[in-house]
Amino acid sequence: MSIILDKVNYVYSQKTAYEMQALNNINLKIQDGEFIGLVGHTGSGKSTLIQHLNGLLRATSGGIYYNGRDICEEDYDRKELRGKVGLVFQYPEHQLFESTVFADVCFGPKNLGLSSKEAELRAFTALRSAGLEEEYWYRSPFELSGGQKRRAAIAGVLAMKPEVLILDEPTAGLDPKGRDEILDQVAAMHRELNMTIILVSHSMEDVANYVSRMIVMNQGSILFDGTPQEVFRHYRELEAVGLGAPQVTYLMHQLQERGLPVNADAITVEEAKDSILQVLAGKQQRISQENFLKDNEKKL
Amino acid sequence: MIRDITIGQYYPSKSLLHSLDPRVKLMGTLIYVLSLFLFRGPAGLAAVTLGLIALVWLSHVPFRYMVKGLKAIWVILIMTAMFNLFRTPGEPVVSFWIFRITEEGLKSAGFMVVRLSFLILGSSVLTLTTTPNQLTDGLEKALRPLNKIRIPVHEIAMIMSIALRFIPVLIEETDKIMKAQLARGADFESGNLIRRIKAMVPLLVPLFISAFRRANDLALAMEARCYQGGEGRTKMNPLKYTGRDGAAYLVIAGYFTGVILLRILL
Amino acid sequence: MNFIEARKLIFEYIRRDEEGNVEGILTALDGVNLDIKQGEFVAILGHNGSGKSTLAKHLNVLLRAGEGTLWIDGKDAQDEQYLWEIRRSAGMVFQNPDNQMVASVVEEDVAFGPENLGVPSEEIRNRVESSLHSTGMLSYRKHSPNKLSGGQKQRVAIAGVMAMEPKCIVLDEPTAMLDPNGRKEVMNAVERLNREKGITVILITHYMEEVIRAHKVYVMDRGKVVMQGTPREIFSQVDTLKSCRLDVPQITLLAYELRKAGLQVPEGILTGQELVEALCQLY
Numbered sequence: 001m002s003i004i005l006d007k008v009n010y011v012y013s014q015k016t017a018y019e020m021q022a023l024n025n026i027n028l029k030i031q032d033g034e035f036i037g038l039v040g041h042t043g044s045g046k047s048t049l050i051q052h053l054n055g056l057l058r059a060t061s062g063g064i065y066y067n068g069r070d071i072c073e074e075d076y077d078r079k080e081l082r083g084k085v086g087l088v089f090q091y092p093e094h095q096l097f098e099s100t101v102f103a104d105v106c107f108g109p110k111n112l113g114l115s116s117k118e119a120e121l122r123a124f125t126a127l128r129s130a131g132l133e134e135e136y137w138y139r140s141p142f143e144l145s146g147g148q149k150r151r152a153a154i155a156g157v158l159a160m161k162p163e164v165l166i167l168d169e170p171t172a173g174l175d176p177k178g179r180d181e182i183l184d185q186v187a188a189m190h191r192e193l194n195m196t197i198i199l200v201s202h203s204m205e206d207v208a209n210y211v212s213r214m215i216v217m218n219q220g221s222i223l224f225d226g227t228p229q230e231v232f233r234h235y236r237e238l239e240a241v242g243l244g245a246p247q248v249t250y251l252m253h254q255l256q257e258r259g260l261p262v263n264a265d266a267i268t269v270e271e272a273k274d275s276i277l278q279v280l281a282g283k284q285q286r287i288s289q290e291n292f293l294k295d296n297e298k299k300l
Numbered sequence: 301m302i303r304d305i306t307i308g309q310y311y312p313s314k315s316l317l318h319s320l321d322p323r324v325k326l327m328g329t330l331i332y333v334l335s336l337f338l339f340r341g342p343a344g345l346a347a348v349t350l351g352l353i354a355l356v357w358l359s360h361v362p363f364r365y366m367v368k369g370l371k372a373i374w375v376i377l378i379m380t381a382m383f384n385l386f387r388t389p390g391e392p393v394v395s396f397w398i399f400r401i402t403e404e405g406l407k408s409a410g411f412m413v414v415r416l417s418f419l420i421l422g423s424s425v426l427t428l429t430t431t432p433n434q435l436t437d438g439l440e441k442a443l444r445p446l447n448k449i450r451i452p453v454h455e456i457a458m459i460m461s462i463a464l465r466f467i468p469v470l471i472e473e474t475d476k477i478m479k480a481q482l483a484r485g486a487d488f489e490s491g492n493l494i495r496r497i498k499a500m501v502p503l504l505v506p507l508f509i510s511a512f513r514r515a516n517d518l519a520l521a522m523e524a525r526c527y528q529g530g531e532g533r534t535k536m537n538p539l540k541y542t543g544r545d546g547a548a549y550l551v552i553a554g555y556f557t558g559v560i561l562l563r564i565l566l
Numbered sequence: 567m568n569f570i571e572a573r574k575l576i577f578e579y580i581r582r583d584e585e586g587n588v589e590g591i592l593t594a595l596d597g598v599n600l601d602i603k604q605g606e607f608v609a610i611l612g613h614n615g616s617g618k619s620t621l622a623k624h625l626n627v628l629l630r631a632g633e634g635t636l637w638i639d640g641k642d643a644q645d646e647q648y649l650w651e652i653r654r655s656a657g658m659v660f661q662n663p664d665n666q667m668v669a670s671v672v673e674e675d676v677a678f679g680p681e682n683l684g685v686p687s688e689e690i691r692n693r694v695e696s697s698l699h700s701t702g703m704l705s706y707r708k709h710s711p712n713k714l715s716g717g718q719k720q721r722v723a724i725a726g727v728m729a730m731e732p733k734c735i736v737l738d739e740p741t742a743m744l745d746p747n748g749r750k751e752v753m754n755a756v757e758r759l760n761r762e763k764g765i766t767v768i769l770i771t772h773y774m775e776e777v778i779r780a781h782k783v784y785v786m787d788r789g790k791v792v793m794q795g796t797p798r799e800i801f802s803q804v805d806t807l808k809s810c811r812l813d814v815p816q817i818t819l820l821a822y823e824l825r826k827a828g829l830q831v832p833e834g835i836l837t838g839q840e841l842v843e844a845l846c847q848l849y
Binding site: 145 | 715811815823827829
């Protein structure tokens with residue numbers, strides 16, 4: 001079970017004055033159960049890429065294989081694909097339209113042709129997984145706070161029971177606590193529902209904290225693909241394309257330049273703290289050792 | 301299809317027509333449209349055709365670009381032609397089954413097609429050579445006398461320019477919502493008419509809500525920038541007539557007199 | 567006298583049902599005091615729904631407090647007659663860059679404010695040029711806003727306020743919808759206005775990184791000002807900030823954690839450079 005992109009190209013407005021190559025020879029393999037961070041500045045092609053994964057856009061050339069079948073083929077059931085590969089767009093709460101949250105979440109499963117009982121059952125589970133408290137389920141979506149609306153909208157996609165969940169900047173516009181809550185929820189879904197997650201984000205800190213694989217896009221091509229530690233080693237190249245590394249990574253590099261043997265691969269506050277404490281504790285030990293030796297010399 | 305309609309699209313260039321005051325162009329278009337419905341006979345036809353050729357030539361807009369505008373109305377053109385062809389009484393030229401084509405019918409069908417297509421081409425010269433903002437400014441200033449009979453001319457012009465500003469924004473928004481609902485398995489394309497109309501609800505409700513939210517935001521932003529209606533407002537680039545605008549008015553007057561004279565004399 | 571002085575501002579949103587009976591009252595501002603001097607760069611922090619946007623709207627008299635007093639540039643904001651004067655001296659930039667642009671051409675949008683004020687045409691053209699220049703958007707003057715990036719649109723919006731020649735500019739989460747590059751562009755433009763033109767800046771945000779260079783920070787929670795001080799003073803209280811649904815920049819958090827673990831790192835570290843120096847001394 002996997003997604004494979006084979007030499008995928010996509011050209012916007014072909015044969016017009018606005019022609020633009022949005023994807024340039026993309027080769028990619030996404031395994032089941034991965035938690036991937038997709039980063040790149042605005043216009044780097046990441047939105048175009050994720051819309052290919054659920055068949056909203058069709059590649060100009062190349063193949064996209066979902067579980068071994070090419071989704072670009074004419075007879076491929078794209079509607080079913082959209083149930084398998086769930087896509088949560090930016091500001092998804094702007095697409096809520098039903099009179100209650102619950103009815104809105106039922107929209108997806110009903111489109112899949114499920115009975116209303118089945119759809120409601122799915123909505124129930126999805127709202128639970130998205131972490132929206134039950135007291136809001138039967139209210140109008142427009143009475144909810146920003147964070148709650150977003151959870152409702154995410155539940156709307158979860159109710160399709162996707163195997164792969166793609167979230168385009170799910171934390172945009174939320175306050176810091178709201179951001180952490182949503183990301184924790186996504187991590188929990190990855191863990192508990194065994195979903196493949198692709199998180200599109202502008203925040204290097206968030207990517208460093210959550211994902212296990214990072215894909216960096218620039219000008220329609222994949223620039224880096226690897227663990228966050230590996231990718232952030234290229235922080236200077238990342239800066240050159242308008243990105244960067246988490247703040248602590250810069251700090252660790254600076255410390256290393258000043259002669260502290262800290263771990264420059266640290267990308268989270270926790271890792272940085274551990275590494276600094278270790279180095280400084282080692283120093284303390286060395287000092288007390290030296291003092292001990294000096295004392296001994298004196299005694300002798 | 302929608303992309304092919306050239307009416308309302310500005311074609312950037314530095315021609316004489318582009319540099320004229322929008323009020324002159326509005327007046328000119330009005331006169332030209334009037335002349336299309338006034339002319340009679342071959343001499344009149346020659347006059348309006350010459351007029352159109354002059355306009356197209358002066359606008360520096362490629363003619364084939366303008367003709368694209370006709371594509372959108374070819375159905376209407378054919379229907380009008382048919383109607384005139386078969387329903388005009390007179391001396392029959394050809395007749396078969398229940399249809400009779402008369403000489404008068406041929407003539408009036410021909411004239412009708414000319415009138416309509418010249419109308420579209422002539423008015424597209426206006427929109428091709430005038431930016432939407434110039435157009436609303438021109439309308440606001442030209443229609444100012446209507447303020448006296450309590451028609452809120454400034455407000456109408458403001459609404460027009462805001463609409464022009466937000467049309468692309470809302471088109472983009474529609475595309476976004478549509479994609480998001482497609483991702484939730486929505487189907488906008490299959491089924492009968494009623495099903496299709498029902499399928500639009502998940503698109504239209506968010507679109508309306510978004511439009512209202514934007515309207516609300518915009519109203520606040522305009523208020524914060526001290527907008528209090530047209531009273532006491534100044535303009536960064538107020539419309540000012542120059543010598544060539546006066547000359548253009550003279551040409552327009554001359555053309556109009558010519559067409560009227562042709563109609564009376566011939 | 568302070569440029570802005572607020573005393574015990576109270577504002578309530580009253581929700582009514584269809585018959586007009588009061589269903590609920592939400593106290594969005596609950597006894598807010600502010601003292602802001604001319605030329606200061608002040609940040610107001612708070613989570614969504616903390617009342618910070620309501621406060622911002624008061625500074626532009628888009629809302630009026632139910633109780634309390636608010637003086638802006640020596641004028642009583644509660645007094646109807648000063649409405650337009652206050653709006654002119656305290657301009658406002660909103661969150662959504664799209665929804666605050668009126669015209670379809672950049673320079674015409676910037677001209678909108680001064681046109682409303684009845685400024686003579688020649689002067690408008692000068693103001694439009696200089697304010698587009700000061701936000702680095704002069705080369706886009708003939709462009710359509712639809713083709714600009716979010717950061718560029720916000721800079722046009724700032725230019726639009728600058729063209730009204732205000733003494734103060736209130737920015738209500740101007741970067742919330744932007745990507746990191748757009749955020750940087752906007753923050754640089756704002757800081758330059760404050761530094762070079764002496765414009766009083768009131769920045770409402772929940773991005774902690776944007777607060778570091780402010781002179782003074784107010785933290786709001788449930789309609790109240792719960793903390794105030796310099797960024798250093800504010801960021802040394804990591805736990806209090808977290809209880810207000812906020813966080814601190816990664817560097818500050820790391821310094822705080824290291825302090826907790828027993829290292830002798832000074833309180834309220836703001837930049838990486840400071841932390842590097844502190845740690846090198848320990849080594």
